[in-house]
Amino acid sequence: MDLQAFADGLGRLMPRLLRNVMGQERNALSQGRLTVPQLSVLDYVAGAGRCTMGAIAAVFRMKPPTVTGLVDRLVRLGLLRRGRAEADRRAVVAEVSAKGRRVVQAFHGERRKTIARMFAPAAPADRTRFLRTMRAAVEQIDVVPDRRGAGGR
Numbered sequence: 001m002d003l004q005a006f007a008d009g010l011g012r013l014m015p016r017l018l019r020n021v022m023g024q025e026r027n028a029l030s031q032g033r034l035t036v037p038q039l040s041v042l043d044y045v046a047g048a049g050r051c052t053m054g055a056i057a058a059v060f061r062m063k064p065p066t067v068t069g070l071v072d073r074l075v076r077l078g079l080l081r082r083g084r085a086e087a088d089r090r091a092v093v094a095e096v097s098a099k100g101r102r103v104v105q106a107f108h109g110e111r112r113k114t115i116a117r118m119f120a121p122a123a124p125a126d127r128t129r130f131l132r133t134m135r136a137a138v139e140q141i142d143v144v145p146d147r148r149g150a151g152g153r
Helices: 003-024 036-048 053-060 064-076 098-119 124-143
Strands: 050-052 080-084 092-096
Touching (some): 036 050, 036 064, 036 092, 053 092
Antiparallel strands (some): 050 092
């Protein structure tokens, strides 16, 4: 299959896949309480422990004011806490709150169940092949330079 046909086919399938996943779940994302960028940042901070606004901006290729606004909303929702870095008191850090950790854990638990339901009919070899392909795609995406230039979205 040529690359354009692949891109067209995948481009048509992705919205259907996302609609099906979102339609089966009842979490902060599917209920509209968090946006995809907010959940992504919350999940990243939960995994990292504590991180600076600059680190979040770099990982998500966002401008610092965008990160500040996103983190502000998560702080207002009680999902993140803002503080100062111990090594450099000028640096602002974010860390997940207990409520934020519960939201992330609930999201991942529900997503795991949804994926298990969706792929239960597939043969184990097909699931293995699909996961292998997805891992390879994500690894390739992680090394592709951002074509929008430094500073982000």
